[in-house]
Amino acid sequence: MQCLGCQLTVIATEALACNICKGIYHYKCVCISSEYYNAHLQQLNKTWQCPSCGNVTSRRKGADGTPVRGVQPTPREIMNVSLLNDLRGGQHDDTTCQADMSCDESLLDLTNTLDNTNVTLPDRSKTSLPPVADLHGTISYNIFSKLLDSKLNACKEEINNSISHATEELRKNFSLTTDAILAEMATLRTHVGTLSQKVDLLEKENISLKLELDSAKKVNAGSDNSALLQDTISTITRIQEDLNERDQQALLNDIEITAVPEFKGESPMHIFVGIASKLGLNLEEHDVVHVGRVGPVHGDGDRLEGAGSVRSRPRPIVVRLARRSVRDQLLKNSRVRRGTTCADLGLPEHQHRPFYVNERLTKTNRILFGKARELKRAQNWRFVWTKDGRVFARKSETSKVHYIRSERDLCRVFEVEPTSDCSK
Structure with a gap:
């Protein structure tokens, strides 16, 4: 049916x-x-x-009532x-x-x-649809299509408005972020420029004092002006120590890794990340500002000829870290895991030897540290170490800690005869 x-x-x-x-x-x-x-x-x-x-x-029909x-x-x-x-x-x-x-x-x-x-329907946002009774219970496909188009156009307009509003908000937020970054960069450039000017000024003052000292020596060669000469020397020494302190402050985020074999075509970044992993720190590349080998090549006999060739006297690896806390943790772990070797670093075949992680020192502090270690061995002192780039010495566990800033402090602390270096 x-x-x-x-x-x-x-x-x-x-x-x-x-x-x-x-x-x-x-x-x-x-x-x-x-x-x-x-x-x-x-x-x-x-x-x-x-x-x-x-x-x-x-x-x-007529008389018919059918x-x-x-x-x-x-x-x-x-x-x-x-x-x-x-x-x-x-x-x-x-x-x-x-x-x-x-x-x-x-x-x-x-x-x-x-x-x-061809019926043109009014905008649904402004007028209402005619009642069903006005259409006498029928609607064509043409009218249905126009009704559907009207609804779709309203939805499309609403979606476009929402997207435009969201895009404008994103643009405003991005502009605020970029403006803040640019302002911080400008402040940082100004600060760096100020520090550079101060360093240049100190260098000029140092040169000027040296010239004045040389001039005073020539003028007073035959006269007894030892007190004035001693004051001038003390002033120059103090200025040199201050300059050394400033240079060391700039290296507080640096470390120096020695005794790591050097190969042609190696990746210092890859080597350092492997060393940090062996010391118990999982670092990413964004934690490192710069890494590379430093120092001159020692002689023609150490020149690398082919891929995989190892240098007999490898240069140290210097690393500048993005944060001071990461550097301190790395130094602490290296002391705990003293004796860790270069095995499993992804290097070519070589003899596995221990590597050493230390603070990076200025040239002056490095020389002071070396001489302090020699005097320690000669006089049987227990401790000589560095902290935050400064050199310290201690005769025993109960004795006083001495801070060494110059050659003169070495002579005073270890009680040795003054030399031409110790007189400075």
């Missing part, structure tokens, strides 16, 4: 037969709710009439009413839905007119 309304197959639990024409319909196609159908099924089977039979009107059957609406008209209700956002109620099944010929005229006319 087929439904006369939707032309689809009807099963027994959904069928409703007209008592006049015996036509079969889905109960939902004639706008009867499921609750009403189940509650009044027996009464409907006895008395229900389809819309076509229920809309018969009395129309006469009734004329109404025009039955097509399934498309019924579905168009439902589609229009959905587009309006309304709720479809089976108990109140009524299909216009009258034989009014103006309905057919209006349907043909809407199908064949």
Whole structure:
């Protein structure tokens, strides 16, 4: 059996037969709710009439009183009413839905007119859609398409506005971030420039004092001005010590790694990351400002000829770290794991020897540290070490700690005879 309304197959639990024409319909196609159908099924089977039979009107041709059957609406008209209700956002109620099944010929005229006319729909944001009753229960595909386009255009405009707003917020946030970075960079450049000027000024003062000292020596060569000469020498020594202190402050984030074999084509960064890993620190490349070998090549015999060739006297590796705390932790771990060798660093085949990690010192402090170690061995002192680039010495665990800044301090601390160097 087929439904006369939707032309689809009807099963027994959904069928409703007209008592006049015996036509079969889905109960939902004639706008009867499921609750009403189940509650009044027996009464409907006895008395229900389809819309076509229920809309018969009395129309006469002359004296003939033969009734004329109404025009039955097509399934498309019924579905168009439902589609229009959905587009309006309304709720479809089976108990109140009524299909216009009258034989009014103006309905057919209006349907043909809407199908064949290029209808321009108003903007949904400004006007409302015409009521369903005005369309006499029908809507063409053309109108449906324009309704859908109107809805899609509204959604598109809303999405574009949201994207524009989000883009503007991102642009503002990015501008604020870049402005702050540029301001910090400008401040940093100003600070570096100021420090550079101060260093240049100190160097000029040092040169000027040396010239004055030489001039004073020439003028007072035959006179007894030892006190003035001694004051001048003391002033120069103090200035040199201050300059050395400033240079050492600039190296507080640096370390020096020695006794690591040197190969042609090696990667100092890769070697350092491997060393840090062996010392218990997992560092990334952004933790390192600079890494490389320093110092002159010692003689032609140490020249590297081919890939994998090892230098007999490897140059030290100098590393500048981004943070002071990382440097301190690396030095601490190197003291705990003293004796760690160069094995498993990804280097070519070589003899595995221990490497050493120390603070990087200025040339002056490096010379002082070397001489202090020699005097320590000669006089059986227990301790000579460096901390934050400064040289310290201690005779025993209970004795006083001495801070060594110059050759003169070496002579005083270790109680040795003054030499030409110690007189400075």
